[in-house]
Amino acid sequence: xxxxxxxxxxxxxxxxxxxxxxxxxxxxxxxxxxxxxxxxxxxxxxxxxxxxxxxxxxxxxxxxxxxxxxxxxxxxxxxxxxxxxxxxxxxxxxxxxxxxxxxxxxxxxxxxxxxxxxxxxxxxxxxxxxxxxxxxxxxxxxxxxxxxxxxxxxxxxxxxxxxxxxxxxxxxxxxxxxxxxxxxxxxxxxxxxxxxxxxxxxxxxxxxxxxxxxxxxxxxxxxxxxxxxxxxxxxxxxxxxxxxxxxxxxxxxxxxxxxxxxxxxxxxxxxxxxxxxxxxxxxxxxxxxxxxxxxxxxxxxxxxxxxxxxxxxxxxxxxxxxxxxxxxxxxxxxxxxxxxxxxxxxxxx
Numbered sequence: 001x002x003x004x005x006x007x008x009x010x011x012x013x014x015x016x017x018x019x020x021x022x023x024x025x026x027x028x029x030x031x032x033x034x035x036x037x038x039x040x041x042x043x044x045x046x047x048x049x050x051x052x053x054x055x056x057x058x059x060x061x062x063x064x065x066x067x068x069x070x071x072x073x074x075x076x077x078x079x080x081x082x083x084x085x086x087x088x089x090x091x092x093x094x095x096x097x098x099x100x101x102x103x104x105x106x107x108x109x110x111x112x113x114x115x116x117x118x119x120x121x122x123x124x125x126x127x128x129x130x131x132x133x134x135x136x137x138x139x140x141x142x143x144x145x146x147x148x149x150x151x152x153x154x155x156x157x158x159x160x161x162x163x164x165x166x167x168x169x170x171x172x173x174x175x176x177x178x179x180x181x182x183x184x185x186x187x188x189x190x191x192x193x194x195x196x197x198x199x200x201x202x203x204x205x206x207x208x209x210x211x212x213x214x215x216x217x218x219x220x221x222x223x224x225x226x227x228x229x230x231x232x233x234x235x236x237x238x239x240x241x242x243x244x245x246x247x248x249x250x251x252x253x254x255x256x257x258x259x260x261x262x263x264x265x266x267x268x269x270x271x272x273x274x275x276x277x278x279x280x281x282x283x284x285x286x287x288x289x290x291x292x293x294x295x296x297x298x299x300x301x302x303x304x305x306x307x308x309x310x311x312x313x314x315x316x317x318x319x320x321x322x323x324x325x326x327x328x329x330x331x332x333x334x335x336x337x338x339x340x341x342x343x344x345x346x347x348x349x
Contacts, residue, residue: 006212011221013148015056016228017279018204019197025151025276026105027253030236032324033193035244036181044190045233051194051338053226058341059202060218063209070290071206075340087340088291090333091199095288096311097330098200099129101322102281104315106274108251113270122315125274129281130308133289134301147275152232154272158254159235161261162242180248182328192331199334200280203287285311 024030034041062074071091076084103122110121183189209218239257240247247253255273259266288307293300315322 006208006217008217008220008224011060011208011212011217012224012228014204014208015201015221015225016152016232017148017276018201018283019052019229020148020151020232020276020280024232024236025155025254025273026109026251027236027240027247027257028105028251029193029327030233031240031248031253032180032182032327033189034186034233034237035240035248037186037189038241040186041189041237041241042234044186044188044193045230045237047187047190048194048233049226049230051191051198052229053223055194055198055338055341056201056205056226057219057222059198059205060209060222061215062341063206064212064215064218065209068206068209069295071202071287072291074202074206074209075337080340080343083340083343087337090336091202092288092291094196094199094326094330094333095203095284095291096307097314097322097326099281099284099288099307100311100314100317101326102129102277102284103312104318104322105252106277106281107315109255109270109274109277112250112252113255113266119316122312125277125281126308126312128278129285130304132278132282133286133304147272147279148228150272151276152228154269155232155235155254158258158261158265158269159239161265162239162257182324183331191335192328195332195334195338196327196330197334199330199337200284200287202337203290204283207290 034044037044059074062068062077066073066077068074072088075087075091103125104118106125107118107121110116110124111118114121181189183192212218236254240253243253243257243260247256250256252273255266255269258269285304285307289295289300289304293303
């Protein structure tokens with residue numbers, strides 16, 4: 001079968017865009033998993049980056065090997081009949097949970113930054129996600145890879161200005177609030193942060209793997225994607241850390257920091273953040289719908305609309321609460337998936 005080739009850059013951009021959404025770009029995930037651990041959070045971040053590179057490639061390679069159109073084929077092959085079903089259930093449940101968190105994150109931005117109803121913001125995100133998912137995996141990849149460079153550029157600008165013109169950077173040695181962290185141990189925080197993000201990313205990475213015949217592109221895509229996620233994570237980490245504890249009082253910490261620098265920068269970052277939430281929501285919804293229906297069919301479209309509507313209702317639980325309670329649980333589920341993937345890559349040559 002001849003595959004339409006995709007560049008390593010596009011693989012990396014799609015990988016990054018699938019992971020960075022409301023939790024990442026807002027700073028809420030980095031705050032709860034790493035910043036609350038102070039300097040020790042750096043170790044947790046390094047662990048997460050290694051896992052992003054290694055397991056990102058594992059998923060892409062298995063998707064390539066199996067010519068997978070959805071993550072289910074990769075999961076079942078890697079985990080076997082019994083273990084694979086368990087992993088499949090875990091991934092499916094948390095794809096929907098993460099979709100709800102993205103919709104909630106958009107609602108939080110509309111309320112905190114624009115003075116509009118959070119429900120209205122949620123509806124906007126749900127509708128945009130459903131419409132994009134109608135186009136299939138090609139449209140999803142295009143939408144995701146377009147937004148990623150803008151997000152990384154915005155994070156770099158906000159972080160540089162904050163580091164050079166913000167509070168005294170020596171404040172980072174005084175920050176350590178592990179009891180407030182989503183996970184109390186900094187090393188375990190890194191493992192769970194990577195595992196739950198990979199749990200969500202498998203829905204896009206698995207079918208993305210068969211978009212090229214050149215495995216070196218997949219390898220470099222995983223490396224560049226993981227390193228890009230690492231760069232963004234470290235910039236957000238230090239930016240929030242030097243603005244503690246005030247930054248922790250906001251559902252969108254990075255917007256608080258951007259607002260301290262310039263109202264214009266805050267306004268621009270708001271829209272880029274919404275775009276990043278959109279890329280992750282689209283990836284989650286696509287993976288969820290593709291799991292149960294044939295992509296492009298009438299049933300697929302009806303299922304996507306229904307899923308978006310139910311996720312909109314679930315999003316009313318609140319963004320920060322979803323990150324704090326749902327994501328660590330998803331992390332433990334992700335560990336189950338990573339064990340299965342490790343087995344799959346070792347035993348299926």
